[in-house]
Amino acid sequence: QVQLVESGGGVVQPGRSLRLSCAASGFTFRSYGVHWVRQAPGKGLEWVAVIWHDGSKKYYIDSVKGRFAISRDNSKSTLYLQMNSLRAEDTAVYYCARDQPDDSSAYFLGFWGQGTLVTVSS
Amino acid sequence: DIQMAQSPSSLSASIGDRVTITCRASQDINNYLVWFQQKPGKAPKSLIYGASTLQSGVPSKFSGSGSGTDFALTISSLQPEDFATYYCQQYKSYPLTFGGGTKVEIK
Numbered sequence: 297q298v299q300l301v302e303s304g305g306g307v308v309q310p311g312r313s314l315r316l317s318c319a320a321s322g323f324t325f326r327s328y329g330v331h332w333v334r335q336a337p338g339k340g341l342e343w344v345a346v347i348w349h350d351g352s353k354k355y356y357i358d359s360v361k362g363r364f365a366i367s368r369d370n371s372k373s374t375l376y377l378q379m380n381s382l383r384a385e386d387t388a389v390y391y392c393a394r395d396q397p398d399d400s401s402a403y404f405l406g407f408w409g410q411g412t413l414v415t416v417s418s
Numbered sequence: 419d420i421q422m423a424q425s426p427s428s429l430s431a432s433i434g435d436r437v438t439i440t441c442r443a444s445q446d447i448n449n450y451l452v453w454f455q456q457k458p459g460k461a462p463k464s465l466i467y468g469a470s471t472l473q474s475g476v477p478s479k480f481s482g483s484g485s486g487t488d489f490a491l492t493i494s495s496l497q498p499e500d501f502a503t504y505y506c507q508q509y510k511s512y513p514l515t516f517g518g519g520t521k522v523e524i525k
Contacts, residue, residue: 343514
């Protein structure tokens, strides 16, 4: 079955960096686009970034452009999120999610990991 | 960016009630809409995609409708396991955007 397991969260000071990982199993990782989605404590869901199955395209939400970088290693079936210049407002649970095709071959967030908590605080 | 307006933000309902949650997109998204259920401390789970297609393994008490800008999620007979927060999300274009969520609570 599809499994996505995030790691790398923790407490970090403002302005510092952190790298999240998402280990995938149960499917052919190199065939799917994958995303990061976050949820601040007690708040709603916010999409952060996506990377195409082959790494050829990447998109980000405006608030993280220039600070966060999404990447993947298909040989290791692992997704990454490098987070630099962290701010208090980046505090959230970060989920990785995998694309699933719908009936028209568009893609939605079909499978999610359990998330990893990032706390930005001095 | 496409804005998603979800209502109500919360509702109280009884076991067995029929419940409807609505979602409105700021522009035409065809049927590129997915509904998620999230329970406290858990990851979201997809229920309905393509506005009206039931995700595998999801019970048929959940149904989705709509196209263009106006959508709805209906739970036909609310059960204890359905008390959760529900989100709509458009996947017509990036950035992907979510509605603000609807918390369904026990009356």
